[in-house]
Amino acid sequence: MLAGLIVSHKGEHCGVYQYGRNLYDVLTKDQTINWSYVECAGFEELKTAVHDAKPDVILFNHHPSTMNWLTTAPMSELGATLFGVLHQVTQEIADGATVAPFDFLICLDPTLVPRNPALLRAPRFLPAPPAKSPQPPEVFTIGSFGFATPGKGFDRLCELVNDQFDRAVIRINLPPHDDPSIVPESRFAETVEKCSKAITKPGIELQATSHFFDNAQIVEFLASNTMNAFVYDDMSSGISSCVDFALASGRPFALTRSAMFRHMFHVNPSIFIEDRDLIDIAEGDTSMLKALRDAAAPEKVAAELNRSMIDAMRAREASRATPDRRGFNKILDDRSRAAYSDAISDLAQHVPDMLARKIERANIQQGFALDTAQRFLAECPNARILAAGSFEDTAVATLCEQGYRIDEIDPNVNGMTLLDFYRSPGARLGSYDLCLSVSVLEHVADDEQFVRIISEFLRPGGLAVLTVDFKESWRPGQIKPIVDHRLYTTHDLRDRLINAMGECALVDPPIWAEGVEDFEYEGSEYGFAGFVFRKLDADSVRMANTQPVWRELLAQSPASSIPREDKMTAIKRIFGVGR
Incomplete structure (x- = not known):
């Protein structure tokens, strides 16, 4: 252990x-x-x-x-x-x-x-729930707590209760802080005064205390109220822990649509004061809160x-276990050529005639792709594999010789580009464990669309292994091979392309700038880089909320003129959606 x-x-x-x-x-x-x-x-x-x-x-x-x-x-x-x-x-x-x-x-x-x-x-x-849940108070009571720092909205809460109730009790606990520079001692009196001024009805009672509660006492304090409420402004980039305590108390609670409560935005029925009155939130359906409590149970x-910490350490070890000990997202320079010599020898053994037609110093790309694919496939039996731009690709051909079945996409293999295949009835989005595309991306005009399509073909957790022509200092308009649309930089790969996908992440921290760009072609000096990313898990994909490529294509297709009742049928026919 x-x-x-x-x-x-x-x-x-x-x-x-x-x-x-x-x-x-x-x-x-x-x-x-x-x-x-x-x-x-x-x-x-x-x-x-x-x-x-x-x-x-x-x-x-x-x-x-x-x-x-x-x-x-x-x-x-x-x-x-x-x-x-x-x-x-x-x-x-x-x-x-x-x-x-x-x-x-x-x-x-x-x-x-x-x-x-x-x-x-x-x-x-969540902290532990109360040992025994107290009976709700006779008078409707709204509780809140927190340091008396700006933006907590305690006076706004009092104003809200004053507007919506004729009789109620407001209980607010404002504890001291270890650091007086964060919460000066005078802040308690100032906050209580603002709260008192917000109350104009004789039936509204304010009870303000300044105890520093431990976890159990906070939960007991919240559990003794009819409901609790937190009306924060957007004052911090973090998520407030007050919701954790409110959930643990077992009482209903109300929030503002502050970014500090963004992890509650999905709750339905709404618990936000912008949508409902406090009494409606307190007396309405709260069954959805039980699911939140179950998901946040300490044991789970x-x-x-x-x-997740162990998985992160294992992923780092897998990155360090590559032949050159430099991970996957790196420059493929002479260090890699020496380290991946066994994989390059496999290419020579299985497809010698094809390899003989290649530029020797460029073979590191296929050696890298083959080694990376084999490492993944060892942990993923019966993997479904897609190869985009597979014509004359020695890594793909070697895997085929080794018995792997691969769906190859290339105009010279099956008459299709990746986009053609994406739009075909046979396309199965979200079904591939491994996608390979070696020395292809720099030749694609719309590279963002290309990697997004690869992302959509990957299942959650699936791996994409690409290589690209790379030069960290390259800018549009500078010299490059005539067959390339561009040379890639760290910004292109890490920021532009990964952000364009939204549903994928690099498998390890990139070190593309830490290497030697030691290849020359058509008078252009550049290097090769591994670009390896993974499709996020299903929950993260849902949160990413990215626009699928087929929706963009639909707007450009004849389907836009199809009558409404026939449009979904046309979408399925043209794009293979739902098959």
């Missing part, structure tokens, strides 16, 4: 600190990793803890304001795989996040599409998060 160490800072009156304690309590409910916990104020203290615990994995409950000493510490001395929690994140931040000084980042946002290979999307988890979350 792997040994794990959770590292947090010292200081109890802090949401980040409380999260670290909660995270430890949750992860220990699953025995996949044997976790221990420590609080450190500096690197020397951390080294002592690591020496004692001897962990294989270290998970840092990191926040710049609480553990800023980590950013300059010699973390490589720790000798373990390092994970860091990213508490405040958006999709844009996640896509471009730099993981240093960690190996991986864990993001506390279940709505993220995990396109960054060094980023893990973490599920939310612990197993999922432990497994």
Whole structure:
């Protein structure tokens, strides 16, 4: 069993600190990793803890304001795989996040599409429910809690209750913070005064307290109300943990459409005050909240998060196990030519006549593709394989010689381009385990459409192995082989093409710029690059919400003039959709 160490800072009156304690309590409910916990104020203290615990994995409950000493510490001395929690994140931040000084980042946002290979999307988890659920109060009572920082909307909540009720109790708890610069002592009185001014009806009572509750006390506080409500502004990139406590309490709750509650936007019937009154939310159907509680049960979350960390470490080991130990998304230079010599020898053994017609220094592309495909196929028996642009491709031909059945798409093989095949009745979207396209993409005019079609052919979890002509400094208008539409750069591959797909992610962090562009053709100096990506899991694909290529093609097709009652039949006929 792997040994794990959770590292947090010292200081109890802090949401980040409380999260670290909660995270430890949750992860220990699953025995996949044997976790221990420590609080450190500096690197020397951390080294002592690591020496004692001897962990294989270290998970840092990191926040710049609480553990800023980590950013300059010699973390490589720790000798373990390092994970860091990213508490405040958006999709844009996640896509471009730099993981240093960690190996991986864990993001506390279940709505993220995990396109960054060094980023893990973490599920939310709930504190323990109340030991005994109290009876609802006689007078309708709305509760809320949180630090009295700007944007929490406590006065707005009071105004809302004042408008919608003639008799009600508002209970607000505003705890102190360890850091007075974040929540000054004067903020409690200022917030209570604003709340009091928002109340004009004699039947509305405000009860404001300043206790710092532990997890169980917060849940008990929320469970003793008729309902709870949080009316935040869009003031942070993170997701608020108040929803976790509200769910655990078992009471209905209302929210604003703040980005801090974006993981609740899908809840139906709506629990947002922009859509319904508080009384309607409290007395309406709340059965959907049970499904949310079940999904965030600590045992389930612990197993999922432990497994995802282990999977990330295994994926990194698979990347390091390539012949040149440089992963998959890299320059294929002389280091690779030497390291992939066995795969290139396989090409010579199985298809010698075809290989003899090739430029020798370019064969590294097919050697790389063959080796990568074989590694994947060893873990995926009975795989369905698609090869786009397969004519005279020695890697594809070698796999065929080795007995693999491959659907080959090429005008010189089956008379079709990839787009033709996509539009054909025989197309089966989402059905291929492996897609190969070696030295093809640079010859395609609409490369974004091409990779999006490949993405749509892949099943969730399926792998695409491509190689491209690459030159990091190349810009449109500069010299290139006449048969190429472009040479590729890191920006093209990582940002433009991966973003165009939306439903795929690179299998490992790219290092295309860390190599030698050591090939010359038609007076142009450039290199070759591996471009290997994976289709996301089914839930992530749904969240990506990308526009399929067939919808774009439909607008350009004769189907646009077909009567409404016949259009779906025409769509299926022209594009093979639903077959």
